[in-house]
Amino acid sequence: MRWLLECGYRIDLVVERKVVVELKCVEAFAPVHEAIMLTYLRLSGFLLGLLINFNVTVLKNGIKRFVYRPVEERKTLRRVPQRDAEDTEDTEKNG
Secondary structure (H helix, E strand, O other), rough: EEOOOOOOEEEOEEEOEEEEEEOOOOOOOOHHHHHHHHHHHHOOOEEEEEEEEEOOOOOOHHEEEEEOOOOOHHHHHOOOOOOOOHHHHHHHHHO
C-alpha cells in the first residue's frame, strides 16, 4: 500500500508506521532526492526516513538515513560558542 499525502505525493513504503522508505534506482542521489525525502517526513509527521538506491554494487552503500526534527524542536537547541585559538592562548597565559 502506498501512502498518499494530501498534496498528491506518494510515499513508497512506511514501516511500522515509523519509518518512511523511498526506493530509487539512479546513478547517484541528487539534492532533489534528499529534498523529496525531507518533504515526505515533514508532511507525513514521521521522524525517520531511508532513501535506498538499488543501482549500486553493495546495497549498504546505497542507503541514506534521515532524521527529521520539527522546527519547534530545532529552536530549543542551544548553540555552544566555540573558542578561537587566540582565546585559548590568552587563557593559558593568564591562567
